[in-house]
Amino acid sequence: xxxxTKADRTEDPKxxxxxxxxxxxxxxxxLTVRGLPIAPGVAxxxxxxxxxxxxxxxxxxxxxxxxxxxxxxxxxxxxxxxxQVAKLKARLGVLPEEAQEELAPLLxxxxxxxxESRLLRGARKRIETELLAAExxxxxxxxxxxxxxxxxxxxxxxxxxRRAGEVHExxxxxTRNLTQAGFRSFKDVPEGSILIAEELxxxxxxxxxxxxxxxxxxxxxxSDGHTAIMLRALGIPSVLGAPGITEAxxxxxxxxxxxxxxxxxLRPGEKALEAAREALAAHAKERSKLAKLRRLPAVTSDGxxxxxxxxxxxxxxxxxxxxxxxxxxxxLRTEFLFxxxxxxxxxxxxxxxxxxxxxxxxxDGVTIRVLDxxxxxxxxxxxxxxxxxxxxxxxxxxxxxxxxxxxxxxxLEVQFSAILRAAxxxxxxxxxxxxxxxxxxxxxxxxxxxxxxxxxxxxVALPEKLPPLGAMIETPGAALAADAIALEADFFAxxxxxxxxxxxxVDRGEAEVAHLYDPLHPAVLRxxxxxxxxxLRLRMxxxxxxxxxxxxxxxxxxxxxxxxSLSMNASAVPRAKQAVRSLTIDDCAxxxxxxxxxxxxxxxxxxxxGFESGARG
Ligand code: PEP
Ligand code: MG
Numbered sequence: 001x002x003x004x005t006k007a008d009r010t011e012d013p014k015x016x017x018x019x020x021x022x023x024x025x026x027x028x029x030x031l032t033v034r035g036l037p038i039a040p041g042v043a044x045x046x047x048x049x050x051x052x053x054x055x056x057x058x059x060x061x062x063x064x065x066x067x068x069x070x071x072x073x074x075x076x077x078x079x080x081x082x083x084q085v086a087k088l089k090a091r092l093g094v095l096p097e098e099a100q101e102e103l104a105p106l107l108x109x110x111x112x113x114x115x116e117s118r119l120l121r122g123a124r125k126r127i128e129t130e131l132l133a134a135e136x137x138x139x140x141x142x143x144x145x146x147x148x149x150x151x152x153x154x155x156x157x158x159x160x161x162r163r164a165g166e167v168h169e170x171x172x173x174x175t176r177n178l179t180q181a182g183f184r185s186f187k188d189v190p191e192g193s194i195l196i197a198e199e200l201x202x203x204x205x206x207x208x209x210x211x212x213x214x215x216x217x218x219x220x221x222x223s224d225g226h227t228a229i230m231l232r233a234l235g236i237p238s239v240l241g242a243p244g245i246t247e248a249x250x251x252x253x254x255x256x257x258x259x260x261x262x263x264x265x266l267r268p269g270e271k272a273l274e275a276a277r278e279a280l281a282a283h284a285k286e287r288s289k290l291a292k293l294r295r296l297p298a299v300t301s302d303g304x305x306x307x308x309x310x311x312x313x314x315x316x317x318x319x320x321x322x323x324x325x326x327x328x329x330x331x332l333r334t335e336f337l338f339x340x341x342x343x344x345x346x347x348x349x350x351x352x353x354x355x356x357x358x359x360x361x362x363x364d365g366v367t368i369r370v371l372d373x374x375x376x377x378x379x380x381x382x383x384x385x386x387x388x389x390x391x392x393x394x395x396x397x398x399x400x401x402x403x404x405x406x407x408x409x410x411x412l413e414v415q416f417s418a419i420l421r422a423a424x425x426x427x428x429x430x431x432x433x434x435x436x437x438x439x440x441x442x443x444x445x446x447x448x449x450x451x452x453x454x455x456x457x458x459x460v461a462l463p464e465k466l467p468p469l470g471a472m473i474e475t476p477g478a479a480l481a482a483d484a485i486a487l488e489a490d491f492f493a494x495x496x497x498x499x500x501x502x503x504x505x506v507d508r509g510e511a512e513v514a515h516l517y518d519p520l521h522p523a524v525l526r527x528x529x530x531x532x533x534x535x536l537r538l539r540m541x542x543x544x545x546x547x548x549x550x551x552x553x554x555x556x557x558x559x560x561x562x563x564x565s566l567s568m569n570a571s572a573v574p575r576a577k578q579a580v581r582s583l584t585i586d587d588c589a590x591x592x593x594x595x596x597x598x599x600x601x602x603x604x605x606x607x608x609x610g611f612e613s614g615a616r617g
Contacts, residue, residue, distance in 0.1 A: 330567025
């Protein structure tokens with residue numbers, strides 16, 4: 001029985017004529033889309049949207065016995081696609097009404113095509129009768145529908161093409177969900193483009209070439225997710241969590257992106273372009289002013305030294321770190337060694353990378369964090385042989401960080417061995433991610449010492465006392481048990497990104513709840529204070545290496561809480577140094593006391609913003 005759905009009408013060869021000229025007129029108008037300011041800077045360039053080209057799935061046939069399974073795969077992919085489209089639609093509310101009017105019907109049409117539509121019915125039939133794999137069936141059915149639309153007798157050829165394009169777009173989404181294939185390839189992105197995507201994973205971001213890509217805007221993402229961190233590290237002006245951007249932007253059209261204000265202007269008029277050019281010039285001027293700070297010491301105006309270090313996500317950042325004036329690397333995230341590959345890196349691959357980094361900082365010291373796998377940092381090479389805990393309902397609460405490494409100690413051994421070999425070339429420290437109990441540190445230390453002994457037996461020269469082994473404090477549990485963990489660890493690095501996420505139960509990478517992600521929430525600040533004081537009581541080194549450390553407005557508060565070591569993305573170092581040099585420790589301590597008396601996050605925000613203007617008491 002044929003059900004008359006709107007989806008069928010969308011795929012119907014007869015177009016709805018009057019909408020097209022209006023839509024075309026709107027399409028040519030300037031549209032401002034707001035999102036989260038992620039990485040500062042302004043970019044002007046053509047849009048490169050990543051919804052095309054399609055994920056090409058090889059044609060495949062299946063056996064009769066597999067037909068039911070293929071139909072089930074198709075149903076699952078359709079459900080996932082519907083969920084994605086519903087999410088896009090739910091976030092349109094913040095766009096100007098005109099843009100909503102434009103985009104909402106399109107997303108409705110997509111949603112209906114993903115329901116009980118001709119496309120899905122046809123694809124199911126092809127699976128049954130032609131014994132096609134689900135992705136092949138979808139591609140064939142979409143092509144047949146698109147051809148029928150294009151063959152319709154109608155003068156509005158542009159309208160027909162648009163409707164055929166919509167069918168292909170939905171087929172591509174289904175195919176991507178069926179094959180789990182990456183949404184895009186960045187090799188062909190024309191130089192100077194502004195990349196626009198629904199979502200970028202940290203692994204995607206690691207593939208971006210900052211010399212080719214002028215800016216990035218996505219629908220999804222939160223301010224301290226790993227994608228955001230990677231974009232900041234690469235210095236690409238970026239706006240994440242920008243609803244409606246993928247549907248409103250068209251490839252090749254002009255675009256202005258302001259990563260400082262969190263704003264994207266599609267099809268900018270002359271006024272917006274002029275403002276962007278001015279902002280670009282001001283930005284360049286500010287950068288050259290800050291560059292002068294590179295050689296100056298990070299010392300407060302009353303003579304207290306502060307250690308400002310850089311975080312490193314990929315070795316490509318090394319030149320930026322050298323220019324930043326950072327004093328070594330306070331957090332080397334080693335996940336890059338595992339990204340975009342389907343085999344595990346061996347000890348030589350680890351060692352080669354660490355050697356390059358240790359030598360590059362020329363004696364300034366590198367804190368190497370062993371693999372922090374899990375949560376959003378899914379990695380193909382590790383999926384093999386792992387229980388699919390990470391894919392469970394709460395990946396962030398699953399087998400992350402040190403938990404996973406203690407379960408697969410061979411990974412830890414390879415990494416420890418390479419790090420200890422690199423330690424002969426310059427000062428290093430070793431950092432354990434996601435520690436929640438002291439036993440995790442002592443168990444890791446046993447392995448660490450065993451690896452040290454093995455290397456010595458092999459004739460590798462190691463200092464009598466192995467390099468310090470520290471713990472990340474990045475969960476409320478670890479912060480509240482910091483005094484016990486401090487007895488096992490040689491130093492602490494406070495990871496405020498995860499600490500805020502786990503304390504507030506807000507995903508750091510999720511656009512939907514980004515407004516609730518607040519590292520200045522008093523609960524987070526109290527945990528930072530508690531962990532810092534636990535370390536200071538034992539005279540143990542403690543630093544902050546989450547994104548908070550890179551916000552110059554938070555420097556007075558962090559110094560006031562007793563911290564003297566901050567590690568941040570390289571481009572944040574000059575401004576942090578400028579802040580340090582303008583402060584006295586007394587002022588900072590008074591200010592921190594005042595902040596810590598507050599219970600309202602909004603009031604804390606006001607105090608932090610007002611600090612410069614003299615609210616120092
Ligand atoms: C943190 O959680 O603050 C941190 C520095 O670690 P990552 O961002 O890599 O999770
Ligand atoms: Mg973390």
